[in-house]
Amino acid sequence: MSGNRAPLVEVIGLSRRYALPGGRNLQALDNVSLSVAPGEILGIVGESGCGKSTLARIVMALDRPTSGNVLLEGDDLFALSPRELARRRRNFQMIFQDPYGSLDPRMSVARIIAEPLRLLPERLSRAEKAKRVAAMLEDVGLRAEDGARFPHEFSGGQRQRIAIARALITRPKLVVADEATSALDLTVQAQILRLLRDLRARHGLTMLFISHNLGVIEEIADRVGVMQAGRLLEIGPTAAVMENPREEYTRRLLAAEPTLDFLEQPA
Amino acid sequence: MSLLAVNNLTITFRNRRSTAETAVVKAVSFSLEAGETLGIVGESGSGKSMLSLAIMGLLPGDARLSGSIRLGGQEVVGASDRALDALRGREAGMIFQEPMTALNPAMTVGAQIAEGLCLRGGLSRADANAEALALMEQVRLPEARRRFASYPHEMSGGQRQRVGIAIALALKPRLLIADEPTTALDVTVQKDILDILDELVRERAMALILISHDLGVIARSAARTLVMYRGDMMEDGPTVQVLRQPQSDYTRQLIAALPRRSRRSLEGAAP
Numbered sequence: 001m002s003g004n005r006a007p008l009v010e011v012i013g014l015s016r017r018y019a020l021p022g023g024r025n026l027q028a029l030d031n032v033s034l035s036v037a038p039g040e041i042l043g044i045v046g047e048s049g050c051g052k053s054t055l056a057r058i059v060m061a062l063d064r065p066t067s068g069n070v071l072l073e074g075d076d077l078f079a080l081s082p083r084e085l086a087r088r089r090r091n092f093q094m095i096f097q098d099p100y101g102s103l104d105p106r107m108s109v110a111r112i113i114a115e116p117l118r119l120l121p122e123r124l125s126r127a128e129k130a131k132r133v134a135a136m137l138e139d140v141g142l143r144a145e146d147g148a149r150f151p152h153e154f155s156g157g158q159r160q161r162i163a164i165a166r167a168l169i170t171r172p173k174l175v176v177a178d179e180a181t182s183a184l185d186l187t188v189q190a191q192i193l194r195l196l197r198d199l200r201a202r203h204g205l206t207m208l209f210i211s212h213n214l215g216v217i218e219e220i221a222d223r224v225g226v227m228q229a230g231r232l233l234e235i236g237p238t239a240a241v242m243e244n245p246r247e248e249y250t251r252r253l254l255a256a257e258p259t260l261d262f263l264e265q266p267a
Numbered sequence: 268m269s270l271l272a273v274n275n276l277t278i279t280f281r282n283r284r285s286t287a288e289t290a291v292v293k294a295v296s297f298s299l300e301a302g303e304t305l306g307i308v309g310e311s312g313s314g315k316s317m318l319s320l321a322i323m324g325l326l327p328g329d330a331r332l333s334g335s336i337r338l339g340g341q342e343v344v345g346a347s348d349r350a351l352d353a354l355r356g357r358e359a360g361m362i363f364q365e366p367m368t369a370l371n372p373a374m375t376v377g378a379q380i381a382e383g384l385c386l387r388g389g390l391s392r393a394d395a396n397a398e399a400l401a402l403m404e405q406v407r408l409p410e411a412r413r414r415f416a417s418y419p420h421e422m423s424g425g426q427r428q429r430v431g432i433a434i435a436l437a438l439k440p441r442l443l444i445a446d447e448p449t450t451a452l453d454v455t456v457q458k459d460i461l462d463i464l465d466e467l468v469r470e471r472a473m474a475l476i477l478i479s480h481d482l483g484v485i486a487r488s489a490a491r492t493l494v495m496y497r498g499d500m501m502e503d504g505p506t507v508q509v510l511r512q513p514q515s516d517y518t519r520q521l522i523a524a525l526p527r528r529s530r531r532s533l534e535g536a537a538p
Contacts, residue, residue: 047454048424048453156311185480186310186480186481186524186525187524188310190523190525215525215528219527252455253455256454256455256457257529258454258457258458258483259483259486259528259529260482260510260525260529260530260532
């Protein structure tokens with residue numbers, strides 16, 4: 001996927017150090033470089049503390065690196081003026097793990113989804129906003145009428161659909177998903193993965209998809225990067241990394257995940 | 268006589284705003300023998316956690332039970348608090364998904380493991396401490412002696428879960444209920460915890476109820492599996508059979524929802 005087209009996102013030598021109490025430092029990201037091509041879904045997998053969420057936050061410009069750059073369509077995010085950065089926010093949006101905590105319970109679903117529309121350069125009429133929200137709701141498998149309801153009226157999977165609708169309403173070029181299916185039941189997780197694949201096919205989404213779950217990554221990602229202790233250990237086409245991991249750590253991760261292979265003994 | 272026999276168990280809650288009742292567990296029956304591991308699988312709202320709390324006599328006061336739960340020959344449904352106190356810990360112990368919330372943050376882990384041994388096991392402080400240390404070694408806590416005086420917040424999630432297991436084991440229960448014991452843990456840590464549970468079943472001839480949403484975890488550890496959906500028991504049988512020849516549509520849906528990676532071996536070699 002990452003062939004001849006210019007990358008949409010380039011992460012170059014990204015490091016992030018946090019000061020801990022007692023004068024020690026935590027190297028959350030250690031010289032990470034990668035790129036995401038337009039239309040590509042890049043998975044990032046690793047265990048807690050590997051730096052995958054720090055990477056997501058910095059790519060979203062929610063945190064600043066200690067050193068290194070993030071280029072979005074060639075422009076350095078951290079060289080932009082705050083005003084210019086705010087203007088570009090419509091181009092990159094995020095989906096979080098917890099569909100309960102990430103939606104304001106006092107806002108109607110339509111208002112929640114319409115919220116990022118304020119990032120658009122043009123001012124939309126109320127009717128135009130309503131039209132876009134209704135279309136977006138249907139795009140994520142909800143009904144246009146659901147806009148009048150409130151988050152607590154929806155199940156976890158439906159709430160994650162609402163969060164996806166909010167992330168996509170500005171037609172962002174990049175969507176960063178941080179453990180977007182991890183809080184969901186298995187059958188709901190499968191539905192949300194199917195939805196993301198459908199949306200990608202229809203709209204050509206580019207995604208940075210962060211997960212601790214190798215099975216989920218294999219379902220959705222074209223390429224995968226494996227992280228440990230702030231470093232990107234290896235990156236490559238998903239099937240290649242899963243079938244022929246180069247790194248010992250990747251092999252350990254693959255071996256630790258329980259699969260149904262334990263059923264091999266005859267009944 | 269089975270170690271645990273659940274017969275036609277129904278658990279209902281009265282709705283807050285009306286007189287209607289909601290059944291969260293509906294007419295469930297199964298039994299469990301010593302040395303056996305039963306996996307209970309289901310999604311949110313399946314009733315799997317309510318079922319385990321009922322066995323421990325830990326349901327909230329507004330829950331209504333009918334049917335029977337016999338644990339070590341004694342009836343749990345309708346038992347007095349005093350009778351339940353005698354059962355908990357000795358007949359059945361429990362570990363939870365998030366060990367941090369189950370542990371006392373202001374007490375060293377050694378003291379927490381020794382507490383039950385003193386108060387309920389009748390051991391002297393010195394004997395209880397020695398036994399607590401032995402338990403910490405048994406759940407393979409690294410540097411158990413040094414860890415004895417640690418507080419929960421000084422430990423990793425996997426270490427805390429080992430402490431949770433040590434506490435549950437202190438009074439040598441014949442049944443251990445593990446409710447999503449590895450869901451909050453990394454996969455490499457999960458493997459260690461499941462190894463410890465498997466070993467306990469083997470070495471102590473303990474019975475284990477392993478509750479999980481993860482079929483991979485169930486397939487790894489449980490020879491028998493019970494599938495629940497919205498309070499109903501969908502099926503109960505040997506894990507191999509439940510996964511290879513599921514009897515209910517819901518089990519089929521659950522298997523179909525697995526990532527390909529986890530499902531692959533099912534499709535590969537059908538018997």
